[in-house]
Amino acid sequence: MDFLKQDKRPLYLKIKEHIENLIEQEIYKAGDKLPSETTFAKKLDVSRASLREALRVLEKEGKIIKSQGVGTFVSKPIPRFKKGIEELFSVTDTIKNEGFTPGTKGLDIKKEQADKSLAAKMKLKKNKKILKIERIRTADEKPVVFCIDYLNHNLFPIDSESDFKHSIFDLLENKYNLNIKYAFAEIIPVTANHLLIDKLNVKKNAPILCLEQMHYDNQERLFLFSKNYFRSDQFQFKVLRKR
Template sequence: MDLIKQDSRPLYLRVKEYIENKIKKEIYKPGDRLPSETALSNELGVSRATLREALRVLEEEGKIVKHQGIGTFVNQQTPRFLKGIEELVSVTKTIENAGYTPGSKVLRLEEIYPDDKLSKKMRLDSSHKILKIERIRTADNQPVVYCLDHLGLKYLENGISKRDFQGSLFKLLENKYGIFIKYALTHIVPYITDKSLAEKLDIKEKSPLLLLEQYHYDTDERMILFSQNYFRSDQFQFKVLRKR
């Protein structure tokens, strides 16, 4: 392919990147069998030796797997984000730390009165309004987390604007409202995607998700934020260090 040959890097690396990009864009999906070596080398206009070197590196990196006599397959997708859950880091920072560009799409921003269940979770009287924020968080424009956040309006004295919620809530609370989130009590809950959430995250219905329900406290021990973050389990994996 002309675009590949115009690049000055070693040819096998350019071929590797071409195949890698097709995997990333899910043109080749997890579990898919790649075209034959003959078909791929003809498509790219490279020798089979060059193609095989590119495939060798992809196999070493765990992105493809070869089955003798059957073919070469895209490996079942491994999570892009592996993080320790003991450290409280915003979704934005998690995505940035992994080398991707974070993004956010605000689906809904509304003031509501909490029901009894939510008011108990947030330690607020049901007569106090809260701000409900519904967002999709993206990494390189791919949806990876569905976030449902609840903030007590009494803490947001400087007013609210939809554009405020395009990035990290932690930074917003610090920079605009002078609130520093000190720690969070977190519950990890396995969750199966319903139709609505599957459409939002661009995944199949009944796909597994990791739901993190978090109660965030500030330096004055106030429960400021209650969040429900639904992480795509094909994109995120959480770990924790346990000691005896």
């Protein structure tokens, strides 16, 4: 391919990046078998030696798997973030701890009246308003979590002018002296609908992990109900079970 020849980097690196792009675009999906070296090299108009070196690096990085006598296959993506679900964590801290830069996009804050279902979940009286915060959390500018948070601002004087671009936990603890004690969590596997496709930049029906949590403070007050949609190719949750 002409564009490979125009790039001044070592050829195997250009081939490697091109194959990564083909995988990213799902031209070759997880589990797909790649063409034979001869066919692939001819298709890319490169030497088999350069292609072989590119495939060697991709295999070392875990992006492809070679099976002797069978062929070369695209690996399933390895999650970048692996968390114990027993730990109450903020998305911001999780991203930071893995060496990435956390960010926020699409921040939308508004006060709205809780519907019947939400009012029941948050133990609110009829017609009470809550603060709804929607935002996309990013790692090195890549969308990884879509967050919907419902704050019971009737418990403390928080308002829509507060800084919600970073950790809500840090904001509540440091600015509003709220002592976060624990949360009840439920993991719900879902597939990407039109909203999540747009927010998380994923394909239709991509697997998503929805983490629903009810957060309580040290006075046993339910102050936050959250629905966080995690890209399953980026996050993996674990739990320690004992007998």
